[in-house]
Amino acid sequence: MSDQKTPCLYCQTLNEAGQSDCKNCGMPIAEYHPQSRKRGLKLFHKAFWLIVIFCVFMIFYLPR
Template identity: 70%
Template sequence: MLDNEIPCLYCQTMNQDGSESCSNCGMPIAEFHPEDRKRGVKFFGKAFWLIAIFCVIMVFYLPR
């Protein structure tokens, strides 16, 4: 799969990124596709750093 292609959620036909509708079935292309890897990695990075900062704060905050 090329980086500039995204599959249709309904018929799985590959379409150019930025298309408003599928070239095969005509259904609208989702704005946030579930297979968008960049979005998942971005969320994971934010969650990881939030949890890491919380753990560091708790190490110093909790009584020993």
């Protein structure tokens, strides 16, 4: 058995990671949960590097 649990988007019941349907309400389990930490970090990393590149570009582009 896996230690990972995936919450159902409809009833918030925790289900095992490999299940395709919720054990409580029977609704399909989302492949990616919208509040997933991994998804949030991925978005943060993209935004962070975009801002870093923009700042470095502006350092050399702007007149002194």
